[in-house]
Amino acid sequence: MSRPARLGRGLASLIPDSALAGTDAPAPQAGLRHVPLDEIVPNPEQPRHVFDPAELEALSDSIRVHGILSPLVVRRSEGRYILIAGERRLRAAALAGLSDVPVVVRDALTPREQLELALVENLQRSDLDPVESARGYERLSKEFGLKQDEIATRVGKDRSTVANAMRLLKLPAFALDALRDGRISAGHARTLIPLADAPDDLRRVLAQVIAKSLNVRATERLVNQLISTPKPMRNVERERREQTFDYATKVLCEALHTQVAIKPRRNGGGTIVVSYGDAEELERLISHIRSVG
Numbered sequence: 001m002s003r004p005a006r007l008g009r010g011l012a013s014l015i016p017d018s019a020l021a022g023t024d025a026p027a028p029q030a031g032l033r034h035v036p037l038d039e040i041v042p043n044p045e046q047p048r049h050v051f052d053p054a055e056l057e058a059l060s061d062s063i064r065v066h067g068i069l070s071p072l073v074v075r076r077s078e079g080r081y082i083l084i085a086g087e088r089r090l091r092a093a094a095l096a097g098l099s100d101v102p103v104v105v106r107d108a109l110t111p112r113e114q115l116e117l118a119l120v121e122n123l124q125r126s127d128l129d130p131v132e133s134a135r136g137y138e139r140l141s142k143e144f145g146l147k148q149d150e151i152a153t154r155v156g157k158d159r160s161t162v163a164n165a166m167r168l169l170k171l172p173a174f175a176l177d178a179l180r181d182g183r184i185s186a187g188h189a190r191t192l193i194p195l196a197d198a199p200d201d202l203r204r205v206l207a208q209v210i211a212k213s214l215n216v217r218a219t220e221r222l223v224n225q226l227i228s229t230p231k232p233m234r235n236v237e238r239e240r241r242e243q244t245f246d247y248a249t250k251v252l253c254e255a256l257h258t259q260v261a262i263k264p265r266r267n268g269g270g271t272i273v274v275s276y277g278d279a280e281e282l283e284r285l286i287s288h289i290r291s292v293g
Contacts, residue, residue: 032071034100035081040074040090043083051091059088060095068093071102073117081105084117116144123155130186131176134165141166170196175206184209187216191223201226255292256285 072086083090084106093101106117123136140146140154148166152159168179168189175196179189188209195202205226209219245262252260256274258281264270276282 032102032104035074035103036100037090037094037098040072040081040083040101040103041077042087042090043085051088056088056092056095059092063089063092063096063098068098068102071104073106074103075106116140120154123157129180130165130168130189131180134168137162137166138169164190167193172196172199172202174199175202178206178210185216188214188219191216191220194223194227256288258285 068089070086070089072089073084074081075084076082081103090101119136119140123133123140128136137148137151137155140151141148146154148162149159151157152162155162165186168176168186170193171179171189175184175189175192178184179186184192184206192202192205195205205219205222208214208222214222245264249260249262252262252272252274259275261273261275262270263273274285276285
């Protein structure tokens with residue numbers, strides 16, 4: 001079986017054919033060995049954090065009947081084996097009561113290659129939730145300096161898929177939790193991104209989406225309506241503006257020795273009304289203003 005062309009030659013050479021193919025076809029026997037289950041330590045860099053119990057049980061049932069057809073990938077470390085790829089199979093094997101599992105040992109990998117291999121192997125799967133995928137892409141970007149098109153090539157996805165997934169991480173934790181729990185879809189989550197910096201508005205919209213089972217298009221309309229509606233001036237801003245006009249009024253009154261009123265307009269600018277008692281006071285004001293000018 002030839003390796004998929006989408007992976008770089010260096011990385012592809014590290015990954016078993018069966019892991020890349022994502023099938024249950026038996027892996028090549030070269031370098032294959034069986035090791036005790038209790039000697040394998042889960043990968044500390046595992047990008048997947050949620051494992052569906054029902055899916056693990058189904059996989060364990062298959063393992064009881066057919067065994068593990070695609071070996072795990074491990075490396076040696078201080079007399080034990082650190083798992084690089086295959087944690088679902090490892091967990092399912094434990095559920096199935098296996099005492100040992102088939103592995104391929106990759107001792108020549110650098111720590112960087114181990115992490116990249118673990119990330120790519122997981123991101124190629126179709127059952128990662130959107131948040132796990134997004135965080136995996138983000139790690140490949142930040143820790144390996146990969147651009148989005150390079151990430152897309154390694155995991156066999158479109159660049160737009162990677163870009164849209166990474167944008168989800170702009171959302172606050174409570175929105176990402178709703179996505180992971182299946183209360184909203186990735187499409188819903190993307191429409192909520194414009195509200196990422198307004199958590200109170202986002203909470204209200206999210207609650208409506210969930211309570212009313214709104215579809216993505218209805219959610220988008222709700223968000224657009226919200227961001228296009230002018231918001232009333234906040235109390236703090238209004239108080240600060242009033243203080244500014246009070247101070248300006250006081251300065252003008254003291255400078256002209258008469259009553260002054262400032263009348264701002266909503267759209268900017270405004271008028272200044274200077275009061276005078278009689279013609280003599282008006283002449284005094286004009287004379288004072290000329291002398292200042």
